Amino acid sequence: xxxTSPAVLDPLQLGAYFALIEVSSLLRHAVEQQxxxxxxxxxxxxxxxATLGDAPRGCLRMTDLADGVVxxxxxxxxxxxxxxxRGLVSRAPSSEDERSIEVAITEDGRSLLADVFPGHIAILNxxxxxxxxxxxxxxxxxxxxxxxxxxRQGPARSAAPRGRAHRSTS
Amino acid sequence: xxxTSPAVLDPLQLGAYFALIEVSSLLRHAVEQQxxxxxxxxxxxxxxxATLGDAPRGCLRMTDLADGVVxxxxxxxxxxxxxxxRGLVSRAPSSEDERSIEVAITEDGRSLLADVFPGHIAILNxxxxxxxxxxxxxxxxxxxxxxxxxxRQGPARSAAPRGRAHRSTS
DNA sequence: TATTGTTATACTCTATAACTATA
DNA sequence: TATAGTTATAGAGTATAACAATA
Numbered sequence: 402x403x404x405t406s407p408a409v410l411d412p413l414q415l416g417a418y419f420a421l422i423e424v425s426s427l428l429r430h431a432v433e434q435q436x437x438x439x440x441x442x443x444x445x446x447x448x449x450x451a452t453l454g455d456a457p458r459g460c461l462r463m464t465d466l467a468d469g470v471v472x473x474x475x476x477x478x479x480x481x482x483x484x485x486x487r488g489l490v491s492r493a494p495s496s497e498d499e500r501s502i503e504v505a506i507t508e509d510g511r512s513l514l515a516d517v518f519p520g521h522i523a524i525l526n527x528x529x530x531x532x533x534x535x536x537x538x539x540x541x542x543x544x545x546x547x548x549x550x551x552x553r554q555g556p557a558r559s560a561a562p563r564g565r566a567h568r569s570t571s
Numbered sequence: 572x573x574x575t576s577p578a579v580l581d582p583l584q585l586g587a588y589f590a591l592i593e594v595s596s597l598l599r600h601a602v603e604q605q606x607x608x609x610x611x612x613x614x615x616x617x618x619x620x621a622t623l624g625d626a627p628r629g630c631l632r633m634t635d636l637a638d639g640v641v642x643x644x645x646x647x648x649x650x651x652x653x654x655x656x657r658g659l660v661s662r663a664p665s666s667e668d669e670r671s672i673e674v675a676i677t678e679d680g681r682s683l684l685a686d687v688f689p690g691h692i693a694i695l696n697x698x699x700x701x702x703x704x705x706x707x708x709x710x711x712x713x714x715x716x717x718x719x720x721x722x723r724q725g726p727a728r729s730a731a732p733r734g735r736a737h738r739s740t741s
Numbered sequence: 742t743a744t745t746g747t748t749a750t751a752c753t754c755t756a757t758a759a760c761t762a763t764a
Numbered sequence: 765t766a767t768a769g770t771t772a773t774a775g776a777g778t779a780t781a782a783c784a785a786t787a
Binding site: 407408409410413414416417418420421422423424425426427428429430469472519522525526528529530531532533535537538539540541542544545546547548549550551552553 | 577578579580583584586587588590591592593594595596597598599600639642689692695696698699700701702703705707708709710711712714715716717718719720721722723
């Protein structure tokens, strides 16, 4: 039988959850404003550009690009079109699979990333890292990485049928 | 002179940042879906209801309610109206300060919260807490609380003028 | 048939600025 | 004048479903 989670959180868990939500929310809001000012980018657009910038040849298929950044295909199409109009990415059919589109970051895209990075990093340092020790950061990275890997693995069992309908795990 | 942050992040910081963003993003997306299904609530609406539910008499002024959940006044007005139409909150002018509106969670609001909580908590347990030890949670709560308190204090100095303005917004 | 991606469409949410009213 | 809140409006972003094309 699958281990059933208790129906409540202990205060420690509640604190961790609230702090996580609040920290990421405040951080994201601050970073979004900086990205908008420095490069007229939304956070999602920045994530897409940064993902491409890190990719082997600055180039990924739409589907792979979407992974983890965007939650619907049409949403990615929308953003990719926006970025393409600005000349920050280019799109071309894949030679291997004619169904696929390969998205590549352009020179302008890399240049904009470079413009935006310093301010981005400054915010992270000032807001997030300033009050933390090296050990804190180490632990944070370790624990969150474990959580992330876990989330990436199985689709959350409880993502489906809870709440209103109070039937037990059927 | 203000201490200047280094222009780059070390790999550890980068890892902590990415993991934080990814974890909170995955978590929030999962929770949003659950809230929508179980109670037809957006995350912000849930936060507002939950904040009211925790308040001394289930009642807060608009301004205090906004704090930390919403980033503009009109945004709160919009959400408060939405919740009021559904009978989940009520609004009445404050007797002390005629300018203020006091928002109170209703019985229906509390009932909906109760409907939604179990599924919400189940997701947290399954996605976030399952792979973590009690010590992990303890540390996470501690470190993130410190970060949050720091963020709450001063408006980030770097929120203003960094990253070379790329004014070609035309 | 399954997969990749686009389009049309409708909707939610947010932000800015102008506004009213009270302190 | 400053504060509390609303309104009008406009724009960004997202999701769903129907669609075309390739594997």
